[in-house]
Amino acid sequence: IQVAIKCLSPEKVSIDKHQQDFLKEAAIMYSLNHEHLVKLFGVVLDVDSSLMLVTEFAPLRSLAENIKQEALKASFPVTLLVEFSVQITDAMRYLHSSNIIHRDLATRNILLFINEVGTKTVKISDFGLSRRLLLGENYRSEMKPHLKLPLAWMPVEALTKLTFTKASDVYSFGVTMWEMFSYGCQPWATRSGEEILKAIDKPNFQRLERPEACPKSVYDMMLKCWSHQPEDRPTFAELHSDLPMTKPLQVRAVSSHVASSPDELTFRTDDIITVIEKSDKSGMWTGVSPLGKVGNSNVQRPQPQGADRDRRVRQGRRKEARRRGRRAASRKKSKRVRSHRISHRK
Template sequence: MRPVTNGATRSMPIDSDNIQDDNQHVEISSHYIDQLSSHLISGLNLTIQESVGQGEFGIVYRGLISVKNDIPQAIAAKTLKGFYSKSDIDSLLDECIIMMSFDNLNVLPLIGVCLDLGPGSLLSYLKKERANLTVADTSEEDIVLNVRKQLLSICLQVANGMCYLASQRFIHRDLAARNCMIDDNGIIKVADFGLSEDIYAKNYFRQFKRNTNESPSLTTVKLPVKWMAIESLHDGLFSEKTDVWSYGILCWEVFSLGRVPYPGLDPVGVVEFLDTGGRLLAPRGEACSKEIYSLMTSCWSESPDDRPVFSDLVSSINALIEPLAGYLDFNGISDNFNNSIEDDDYV
């Protein structure tokens, strides 16, 4: 099995706490394009299969490469995972350049590099479309209802995905807008990507735990505090109901058009705020009705027993969206999702 090093099968956003421009995205240097020109491969020729391993920043997948009428060839495809920096991409491309010269039976060679962009994150979409989805108090009713329909459609699709995962007894543990993808047809896909310590320094804190009884050494676990339920923060408990809490935060992100929850609070401050009964205020704008905000707050009940399950949420959102008609057509407006995660433009 020979590898095709895939540097960007998925989106390639630069995600840095210091980035302010929502439209900024990774530009691959002409230096790399020139050196790798003889090894560039179209994503149309690749079929990515199951993952076979991963490290801190990369995932290796089994796959197939097909060129013209040749028989598909088995490959290993290495990708960067999650949200990563330009330096991470440069490091991977440097590795590709080194591998180009390898030609030995017992050394893994390079077949090619794919730089095709894939689907983008829901968070990036919300931030990109913020100007188009913002409705003022003075907006006409049909404009308000159209935006409300579009945002509820997003929430419904995520709820559908999570309802399925719950039926499979799968607990996500990190449901957030950044971990959902949107394709060119406007279909939302719940996903689960690796997290970068540097990128999430403001929103995650580290919890120490011991590995095993035999190995008393401490390891660290990165936690998405602003999306976590109270029982997860204090007791390390995770269930469908903790995913429901996170889903409520995701809905807040959707109706806030990609803004960061609990603006101005660090992770410790968020925990203290929740412990005193604090909850996120309703997103500004006419798109978020009282009924929609009530659905969000139901997800943040202190007792897990008082929170809805995902099947209930699907029914509730269907009831909210039914008078507004079906899904909005996203075609033609989801062509660029390479935006940053952090945003200081809070309401």
């Protein structure tokens, strides 16, 4: 069996605080058992030389490392990213039900796996900043000169008071989703912690912009996660219930189309296109091609896939049945009129 080993460096082993934090991480991981959390296999305790965590090995590395690669973009379609989001919320609602907050939820700490049936899945890792909530519903960290915190993933209350709650995990998840749908872009790139706080706090209330390949329904979920007031943010149980409904429509192109402008989408016959936005009035829609290219089209060529296709087939059959019924009724009426006229002439 392949495993990963996380070691506490020799210079830190002799420092009690680092030992305590390392053992806290081990204790939290030992208490957890969920299909979308990285498993802890064992702990090596040699206080004189080293401390080690032996965990599940992820040969595909982190989600962040994968989605940043342009060559792999087609392997992570929007529909799969929605599924990953659902898996993460499933693991996080389990953590929160155990009264544990993660405090460092980001794509760099989401590991990629292939399950036994060949499907990509994700698991949350790195519980170094995780804490168990024992007294009340929040955890307040101490300010230290070399304290490293994920500033771009933190809400206002965490940036200003270093107060972490289940709601701050939800805020971090919104940023994690933004990372996924922007294919590895850095949130608030080039901005300092002070500049991030100024942007997201009142009176500005700025939020990260909607990524190009992100369906509006998914972005709306991100905005809910970024609500200014912690109590206005959804729980992970609610997110786990609502996220599957944001999965975008997929359609199959019944003929090819070559773009006539840079904003237009090129596709081939039988390409599966993910529709991230559409207008029933204008017929214009924005979609993502199998190669990850985002573009617009008003060409009425795609056919719906899966459940949506079945639903539309059923609707078509019902419409056809009604048309046949109307035609049959019309023929009956016509026969009665002709019969009446013949009788009258007689």
